[in-house]
Amino acid sequence: MKVLPYKCLIVVSFVFLLFSSCGEKEVKPIRYLGSYNRDFNDLNDLHLETAQKIGIDPVANRDEAEQKKGKLKKIESNGVYEIEDLTHSIPYLVPQAAKLLNRIGDNFADSLQSLNAPRYKLIITSITRTRDDIGQLRKRNGNSSKNSAHMYATTIDISWKRFKKDDRSKTDLSPEQLKMVLASVLRDLKKENACYVKHEKKQACFHITAR
DSSP: OOOOOHHHHHHHHHHHHHHHHTSSOOOOOOOOOSOHHHHSBOOHHHHHHHHHHHSOOOOSSHHHHHTTGGGSEEOOOOSSEEEOOOSSOBSEEOHHHHHHHHHHHHHHHHHHHHTTOOOEEEEEEEOBOOHHHHHHHHHHOTTSOSSOGGGGTOEEEEESSOOEEOSOOSOOOOHHHHHHHHHHHHHHHHHTTOEEEEEETTTTEEEEEEO
């Protein structure tokens, strides 16, 4: 086996380090020129009106929900979003809402790629709730709505505070930067009349209903 001279080893090491450091492109500036509260202020009445038009009839409990599954699509974690452990909802949506969720996830991933940013997944914190789920939530939070759009399998909550990194790059984005990317995606979809969105401050999520 031929051993490289010391000077050659230095040159080879320098070239390797140069290419390694150039492997990650610089992330482009991330900005959101708008107001979360102003841009995403669709009130419950709007969410509820469209949910009642395109959604299922609310179900009392998980057993009754089983009977509706033929009309719904199961929502599972994939390459663009992660379903959190759901304690007060079930992972099913009407097809129109499932399609919207996939568009949000895909558009978020595409936006990160166009910014030369590392890959992150969205975290879905709530999906479809039964009346029992609503009752349990109201015991914990008296301000939660008794007639929620979540009962119609049309509505999702996506965290704007927590995201899951999905690659090994050394670059990290802050939750605020990721929130700006997600907000830009949602604003575009709102302009297409694809959804209603409410910026929830206490729950740290975007409350989204398909249209």
